[in-house]
Amino acid sequence: xxxxxxxxxxxxxxxxxxxxxxxxxxxxxxxxxxxxxxxxxxxxxxxxxxxxxxxxxxxxxxxxxxxxxxxxxxxxxxxxxxxxxxxxxxxxxxxxxxxxxxxxxxxxxxxxxxxxxxxxxxxxxxxxxxxxxx
Amino acid sequence: xxxxxxxxxxxxxxxxxxxxxxxxxxxxxxxxxxxxxxxxxxxxxxxxxxxxxxxxxxxxxxxxxxxxxxxxxxxxxxxxxxxxxxxxxxxxxxxxxxxxxxxxxxxxxxxxxxxxxxxxxxxxxxxxxxxxxxxxxxxxxxxxxxxxxxxxxxxxxxxxxxxxxxxxxxxxxxxxxxxxxxxxxxxxxxxxxxxxxxxxxxxxxxxxxxxxxxxxxxxxxxxxxxxxxxxxxxxxxxxxxxxxxxxxx
Numbered sequence: 555x556x557x558x559x560x561x562x563x564x565x566x567x568x569x570x571x572x573x574x575x576x577x578x579x580x581x582x583x584x585x586x587x588x589x590x591x592x593x594x595x596x597x598x599x600x601x602x603x604x605x606x607x608x609x610x611x612x613x614x615x616x617x618x619x620x621x622x623x624x625x626x627x628x629x630x631x632x633x634x635x636x637x638x639x640x641x642x643x644x645x646x647x648x649x650x651x652x653x654x655x656x657x658x659x660x661x662x663x664x665x666x667x668x669x670x671x672x673x674x675x676x677x678x679x680x681x682x683x684x685x686x687x688x
Numbered sequence: 689x690x691x692x693x694x695x696x697x698x699x700x701x702x703x704x705x706x707x708x709x710x711x712x713x714x715x716x717x718x719x720x721x722x723x724x725x726x727x728x729x730x731x732x733x734x735x736x737x738x739x740x741x742x743x744x745x746x747x748x749x750x751x752x753x754x755x756x757x758x759x760x761x762x763x764x765x766x767x768x769x770x771x772x773x774x775x776x777x778x779x780x781x782x783x784x785x786x787x788x789x790x791x792x793x794x795x796x797x798x799x800x801x802x803x804x805x806x807x808x809x810x811x812x813x814x815x816x817x818x819x820x821x822x823x824x825x826x827x828x829x830x831x832x833x834x835x836x837x838x839x840x841x842x843x844x845x846x847x848x849x850x851x852x853x854x855x856x857x858x859x860x861x862x863x864x865x866x867x868x869x870x871x872x873x874x875x876x877x878x879x880x881x882x883x884x885x886x887x888x889x890x891x892x893x894x895x896x897x898x899x900x901x902x903x904x905x906x907x908x909x910x911x912x913x914x915x916x917x918x919x920x921x922x923x924x925x926x927x928x929x930x931x932x933x934x935x936x937x
Contacts, residue, residue: 577858578861579770579771579774579930579931580774580931580932580934581929582932597926599926600922600923600925600926601776601921601926601927602926604928618937620928620934620937622929625789625921626919627790627918627920628788628805630916630919631790631913631919652929653932654929654932656934658928658929658934658937
C-alpha cells in the first residue's frame, strides 16, 4: 500500500495526458458519481481497463457498477499495473456516469481504505472536482 | 517472419553506429539513425489540449481561403461523426501521430517504420526514392514517401481522406478541425540533440488555407521505455460503451 501511496504522489505531480479518445462521447460530466464497494472483477484490456464493484445501498440491496479507466499500456507506462486493483479489495471510486444512465461510469480516482489513491484514467477522463477538462 | 528477421538484423547492425565527433546516432550508410522509442510530438507553442493529445497552434494557421470554412465543422450530435475513434475508427494522420502515447521508429536504408501505441498506428515510409503510388483510394494515413536533405529526413504524405486534423474539439466542443482531401503534409525530422528530435510538420491544404503553414514540435527519445516496448492496443477487444451506450458486463 505504501507503494501505491508513493505512486499517487508521483501521479498527482504529472500532467494527466492519457487514454482513449472517448470520454466526451461516453460519459456525462453533469453526473458525477462516488461510491464504495468490493471489487468483483478487473478487465485489464484495451481500449480501457474496466473494473467492477458491488455497492450496497441504504436498503441493503447490492448493485454491481462498472468503471472504465485508461488504456492498459498507458497505465503501465505510468507505473500502474493490474496488481493495483484486485478482486476482493474495498475501494472508493469517483468518476462520471455513462450517458446511457446504466450502472457504468468512468473510474478516474480510486481511493483505498488507508486513504491512498490512484488516478486510473486520463485527462479527458478527469475526476469530479479536479477542475480538469471542459 | 523472414522479412522481419532481416529487418531486425539490419537494424541491429546500424542502431549504434556513430560518426566520430558527433553524438547523433548514424546508420552504416552515414544517415542519421532514428531507430528508437519516443514520446509523442510536443508542440513548442499554443494552448494545451484538454485531452490526451498534442494540438496545433491556431496562431500558426494560414488564413482560410473562401470555401475553406468547412475546416471548422461543428459537432452533429451523432457520436459516429463527433468521435469516430469511439467506435474504433482510425485517428488518421496527423491526429494519430499527436496522440499522447509512446511510439517506436524502425529505420533501414530503404524504410522508416513508425509504430504508435495508440491504435497501433503503423506508417511504412519508403526512403528508396520511389514516387507516390497512383490510382489508389484516399486513406486515413495517406501515402508517404521520404527523402534525405542533408541530415534531415523529409516525409511527404498525400492522398488523404477528409478527416479530423487534431483533437482540439476536446478543448472547444463547438469547433472541429477537419482537413480536406487535398491535404499534403511534409514532416521534417532531424536530431536536435542526442535526446531530442526536431519535428516540423507542414500542413498544405489548398482547399482550406490560402497558404501552407508549419508548426515545430519536439520528440523526446525514451530509451528507458525500450525494455518494456510498446504495449498492445486492440480497440475492439473490450470497447464497452461506444457512443455512450454501454454493452455487456
